[in-house]
Amino acid sequence: MIYVGRKPTMSYVLAVITSLTRSNAKEVTLKARGQAITTAVNVAEITRRRFMKELKVKTIDIGTEEMPPREGESRTRNVSTIEITLRR
Amino acid sequence: MIYVGRKPTMSYVLAVITSLTRSNAKEVTLKARGQAITTAVNVAEITRRRFMKELKVKTIDIGTEEMPPREGESRTRNVSTIEITLRR
Numbered sequence: 001m002i003y004v005g006r007k008p009t010m011s012y013v014l015a016v017i018t019s020l021t022r023s024n025a026k027e028v029t030l031k032a033r034g035q036a037i038t039t040a041v042n043v044a045e046i047t048r049r050r051f052m053k054e055l056k057v058k059t060i061d062i063g064t065e066e067m068p069p070r071e072g073e074s075r076t077r078n079v080s081t082i083e084i085t086l087r088r
Numbered sequence: 089m090i091y092v093g094r095k096p097t098m099s100y101v102l103a104v105i106t107s108l109t110r111s112n113a114k115e116v117t118l119k120a121r122g123q124a125i126t127t128a129v130n131v132a133e134i135t136r137r138r139f140m141k142e143l144k145v146k147t148i149d150i151g152t153e154e155m156p157p158r159e160g161e162s163r164t165r166n167v168s169t170i171e172i173t174l175r176r
Contacts, residue, residue, distance in 0.1 A: 037126040041168045045152045049166075060148040062172070064133045078137075080129045084150070 004032035004040040012043040017051055020088055027058065030084045033065065037082045044084045058087040092120035092128040100131040105139055108176055115146065118172045121153065125170045132172045146175040 002015050012030070019028045032040035048055035061083045066076045090103050100118070107116045120128035136143035149171045154164045 035126055037129050038123055041125050041150050041170060044150060045168045049152055057150060062129050062132060064137055080133045082129060
């Protein structure tokens, strides 16, 4: 599982490529929350269009996670998530 | 098809609910590009968790579209897209 956050998109692309080529794994899953959802989709698209053309999107799941309140607030927040599994 | 852009999330949630209840349609598809991808996921999650609990995610597709260059630039840009189809 690769957690996609605020690093540059290309560092996650590299993580996907490394994960698939180093370990002989057939699959890798990207997981992201909130604004990083767009980054996760970009990572999947850039990896399979530019670098590993045989890569397929196996599954995409979306969900919601309850997050603790921000400092100074009292209510939990709901944040959307995405999980994209790529298979070669 | 509902195109998700920069309006408030709730206006798209309302569009989904209206589309499904007014027309007796069984399905509605959300489409978004770039940063609006996160909004589209939020719309799907909020609609099915808060308002229409019988709604299921039927399919999610991601892709890439070539966009014309920005003003003052010469190269086309690749932008990621998402299509989320909800079914009741």
